[in-house]
Amino acid sequence: MIRIVRAAAQDITLERLFRSLKYRDYRLLWVGQACHAGALWIEMVARPWLVLEITNGDAAMVGVMVAIRALPSLFFGLIGGVLSDRFNRKYVLLSAKGSAFTISTLFVAVLMAGWMELWIIFLFAFLRGSVMAFDQPARQSLVSQVVPMEIITNSVALMSSTQSVMRIVGVLASGLVIELLGFTYAFALVAVIYSGAVISTSLLRVHGHPHRRTLQPMSLATVWGELVEGVKFGFSTPAIRGIIVMSLVFYAFAMSYMQVFIPLIAWQEIGLGARGVSYLAASTGIGALFATFAIAATYPKRLGLILILALIGMGIALIAYSSSALLPGWTGIVVPVLLIGIVGVGQTGYFSLSNATLLTAAPPEIRGRMVSLTSLDRSMAAVGGALGGVLAGLVGAIAAQSIYGAIVILAGIGFFVLGDGIRNYRTP
Numbered sequence: 001m002i003r004i005v006r007a008a009a010q011d012i013t014l015e016r017l018f019r020s021l022k023y024r025d026y027r028l029l030w031v032g033q034a035c036h037a038g039a040l041w042i043e044m045v046a047r048p049w050l051v052l053e054i055t056n057g058d059a060a061m062v063g064v065m066v067a068i069r070a071l072p073s074l075f076f077g078l079i080g081g082v083l084s085d086r087f088n089r090k091y092v093l094l095s096a097k098g099s100a101f102t103i104s105t106l107f108v109a110v111l112m113a114g115w116m117e118l119w120i121i122f123l124f125a126f127l128r129g130s131v132m133a134f135d136q137p138a139r140q141s142l143v144s145q146v147v148p149m150e151i152i153t154n155s156v157a158l159m160s161s162t163q164s165v166m167r168i169v170g171v172l173a174s175g176l177v178i179e180l181l182g183f184t185y186a187f188a189l190v191a192v193i194y195s196g197a198v199i200s201t202s203l204l205r206v207h208g209h210p211h212r213r214t215l216q217p218m219s220l221a222t223v224w225g226e227l228v229e230g231v232k233f234g235f236s237t238p239a240i241r242g243i244i245v246m247s248l249v250f251y252a253f254a255m256s257y258m259q260v261f262i263p264l265i266a267w268q269e270i271g272l273g274a275r276g277v278s279y280l281a282a283s284t285g286i287g288a289l290f291a292t293f294a295i296a297a298t299y300p301k302r303l304g305l306i307l308i309l310a311l312i313g314m315g316i317a318l319i320a321y322s323s324s325a326l327l328p329g330w331t332g333i334v335v336p337v338l339l340i341g342i343v344g345v346g347q348t349g350y351f352s353l354s355n356a357t358l359l360t361a362a363p364p365e366i367r368g369r370m371v372s373l374t375s376l377d378r379s380m381a382a383v384g385g386a387l388g389g390v391l392a393g394l395v396g397a398i399a400a401q402s403i404y405g406a407i408v409i410l411a412g413i414g415f416f417v418l419g420d421g422i423r424n425y426r427t428p
Contacts, residue, residue, distance in 0.1 A: 017297045020155040025146040028200045032097065033139065034162040035196035039104070041163075041170030042193070045281055046178060046186045047125065048263045053183075054118055059264050059397070061118065063389020066260060069125040070251075070382035076133035077375020082226050084138040084368030090206040093142065096135035097197045103127050104191035111184040133375055141368040144359045145206060153303075153356045153427060157296035160352040164292050167285030167344070175279070230369030239304065239361045240370060242415070242422025243354050246311065247374050249411040250350060252384035253404045254314050257321075257343060258284070260388045261404075264397035265325050265336070283337045287344030295352050303353045303360075304425035308416050310353070314346025315408030322401035360427050 048062050055061045084092050107124045147155045177186045234240045324335040362370040391400040
């Protein structure tokens with residue numbers, strides 16, 4: 001056993017770990033995603049905290065805000081997948097990045113003018129969610145277009161590392177800027193960072209889809225036909241069908257912790273300010289960074305089984321994190337910060353491996369639509385966030401998060417026992 005571990009460790013070299021970064025277009029995608037992730041994580045801390053400030057700690061309104069931001073994925077996600085498979089993915093992605101920059105700039109203008117109200121936050125959350133519906137399919141399918149397929153797991157994991165690093169940097173910056181300078185400066189920083197995503201995306205040298213067949217002229221009927229084609233393929237492929245069903249649970253019950261339960265538990269139970277919330281969120285980034293580097297270095301093959309284990313582990317970590325807030329004294333602050341890092345491991349492990357599964361299990365010409373199928377799942381974050389806020393208002397944030405964690409664990413066990421299609425999936 002020791003010899004096996006030593007041999008595996010010798011295979012993990014820096015060249016192997018960062019292999020995808022040898023490709024120019026991948027590097028530009030990586031930088032653009034790093035900018036996108038940095039801005040996103042600042043928003044993830046600042047926007048819920050702004051809602052709490054305006055509503056004097058109304059948990060239900062935080063849940064409503066999360067729901068409004070996630071709902072556009074339900075309406076536009078599949079269309080975004082069709083567009084990314086039909087048009088040059090670079091320009092689909094560039095349009096999404098440019099729109100995000102514009103929306104962020106307008107939000108700052110409203111803050112500076114002193115016009116900010118709750119309904120305005122909801123409006124901009126909806127607009128921001130609409131842009132994300134077109135960003136995700138184009139970006140993820142572009143990854144498989146700019147690197148060889150044999151390193152796709154490495155590529156997806158390194159792309160996820162941007163989320164991990166920027167979760168640490170972004171949330172710490174958000175907490176400090178909010179506490180020292182105010183919300184206007186925090187959201188101004190978001191707009192500035194998004195400009196970097198626009199610039200790096202514009203420098204890509206990606207020309208169409210090399211594997212795509214001749215398409216019929218653009219019309220409502222052809223878009224609908226291509227959408228249906230993608231849905232049929234996804235639900236007829238066991239591994240992709242398993243990802244779609246599993247992600248319903250993941251987004252509804254596992255992903256509410258960041259925008260709903262971290263702020264609420266910090267506010268109601270631990271008594272932390274914006275900087276304390278940023279420490280909790282940054283801890284998840286440290287755990288996530290560990291997960292991404294582990295996946296990038298090892299090129300795992302049994303993606304389905306690892307996905308299920310990541311789901312179960314995340315549910316356990318969510319319960320442990322929320323319960324630890326009841327500990328007395330300084331332990332009630334330090335232990336939650338440590339345990340929430342394990343949640344980050346499960347979250348990023350799930351993201352990386354589910355995306356790698358979608359990209360390897362589908363032919364090149366429909367990968368955008370396969371990624372977009374999970375937009376239906378991401379819209380479940382709207383339901384989970386809204387219900388989580390309401391449930392926290394009824395039974396308290398700790399009990400609500402524990403209930404959500406238990407649901408995640410039971411679902412993971414169910415997939416392990418019954419989900420042969422996803423449990424047995426290996427990369428080709």
